[in-house]
Amino acid sequence: MTTQTKFSIPILDLKAQYQTIKSEVMSAVESVFESQYFILGKEGISLEETLAPYCQAKFAIGCASGSDALLIALMAIDIKPGDEVITTPFTFFATGGSVSRLGAKPVFVDIDPDTFNLDPRLIEEKITERTRAIIPVHLFGQCAEMNEILAIAKCHNLAVIEDAAQAIGSEYYGKRAGSMGLINTLSFFPSKNLGAAGDAGMMLTNDPDLAEKLQVLRVHGGKPKYYYKMLGCNSRLDELQAAVLRVKFNYLESWTKKRQENAARYDQLFADYKLTEQVKTPKVLPYCRHIFHQYTIRAPKRDQLMAYLKENGVGTEIYYPLSLHQQDCFAYLGQQTGSLPHSEQAAQEVLSLPVYPELTSEQQDYVVSIVAKFYAQK
Ligand SMILES: Cc1ncc(COP(=O)(O)O)c(C=O)c1O
Secondary structure, three states, X not given: OOOOXXXXXXXOOHHHHHHHHHHHHHHHHHHHHHHOOOOOOHHHHHHHHHHHHHOOOOXXXXXXXXXXXXXXXXXXXXXXXXXXXXXXXXOOHHHHHHHHHOOOEEEEOOEOOOOOOEOHHHOHHHOOOOEEEEEOEOHHHOOOOHHHHHHHHHHOOOEEEEEOOOOOOOEEOOEEOOOOOOEEEEEOOOOOOOOOOOOOEEEEEOOHHHHHHHHHHOEOOEOOOOOEOOOOOEOOOOHHHHHHHHHHHHHHHHHHHHHHHHHHHHHHHXXXXXXXXXXXXXXXXXXXXXXXXXXXEEOOOHHHHHXXXXXXXXXXXXXXXXXXXXXXXXXXXXXXXXOOHHHHHHHHHEEEEOOOOOOOHHHHHHHHHHHHHHHHHO
């Protein structure tokens, strides 16, 4: 390994990405301004028509964010106060938060420590007569065990909503994330593999009646316009976001490939530096296409390692530092600390490293060399 000078490597470098697509993005944005048509126009429809087949779903319905996509999906299946929805505690807040916002109860089930995803073996014991749905999250870009989850759901007559916010283009036995549940959701938060220039999200379904309902719910529940049979919300994916996303979509597969190559290079570097005793690298299931939204390791002395990497110019992030059942706003659920040990432990150990497409092999070598230095001195 070569000796490196000090680098400055952020967890994600969106400026580097922007430089490669700047003229295309700006001309797409300009054409929306020229049209002066900003809400529910041809850009949004075109994006929906592009992403539905990409995700192997029949229908795609844009909305204002990944959080709204979850909320509207739950509204579409009539989740109400008193209902229970099973989900993972090791995820971004919106997954559990959307359930609570409708007055329903999120029931957190522990994760498989190898993949960080909902452990299907633990689901059935949490099913009650009030359980209505399961929301698996395809965390970090690898699908949850959907065969088992779908089989349990079928057996107990539950709806499945895939939270595919982090998993666009990922596959499970050849099936795309977003194609397997009843309604499935995407986020285009700027840091996602396909990121907008602001907030945006999408719902996916194969059911024509649900597709129609989702379309109505995102416009306050009105159909025809100004006549309301149900209560919806205002949640549209606007034309500017759709135009930016359409440009970026053309690069998504090549960016995904680069992320996968970077992940494989990290695996190799951690082995070369003989760090695999200390650091646990991500486990990729042989039947999954992992799209590496994050490359997340488990590391002893995680917080010190993170600080050391920062001192040496390397940005990292903790996704997520506190399991959802331990959040103050979910204390009323009564799921005590100690009840979901794998999720709690993951929150203590995980560290996501830069894996963005523009990352160079030299930068990766530097990142791992700093990790090696840290463990050598401790
Ligand atoms: C797993 C997961 N679910 C839901 C969301 C919510 O998406 P958004 O930030 O677009 O509202 C995100 C992203 O932030 C996420 O990572």
